[in-house]
Amino acid sequence: DAGVIQSPRHEVTEMGQEVTLRCKPISGHNSLFWYRQTMMRGLELLIYFNNNVPIDDSGMPEDRFSAKMPNASFSTLKIQPSEPRDSAVYFCATKSDGNTEAFFGQGTRLTVV
């Protein structure tokens, strides 16, 4: 298996633009997590899904952020409109219910200028 695949690896966008980050989970994994990593706040859980259903979105910073999981093999995290303070590395991680280990993608480094 290729692991958790995130795209793009790097994204530079202007303030006010819409940004969409993508994640393809490992086949068979039914839990998916979106994390944000910054120097100031470390690793923060934004939202997680189980069987394509959002379970906990309490970490989503504000209404500008939204996440979807339309099927078991794809998830998106959208920021609209983006702001410079959204600059961070965004990680997607997935796991199966029968396993305690979460596997991480390589992340998307977002820079909003």
Add this chain to the structure above:
Amino acid sequence: AQSVTQLGSHVSVSEGALVLLRCNYSSSVPPYLFWYVQYPNQGLQLLLKYTTGATLVKGINGFEAEFKKSETSFHLTKPSAHMSDAAEYFCAVSEERAAGNKLTFGGGTRVLVKP
């Protein structure tokens, strides 16, 4: 609610010396505990985990950690540091749930290995 505290955001060790990274947690139920490593520009990779059973767990690359319930700790050690151990290390806790098992991470400890 669960939380994780890692003492020391930066640790410097000499090559061949002991590596000790401290982690304390709080959890309302018996926890699952993890150490992850992150190399520059990479995602997180699992080093080791404790779920149940033996409290001393061994992981990859010669690392091990001991779960001490009375101290609510899960410190990570390696007897002899190697240059390739330079990375950032994250302790994490999760609580078993019917679905999800979300991880809460500590702030991370960046390890520098001196020749």
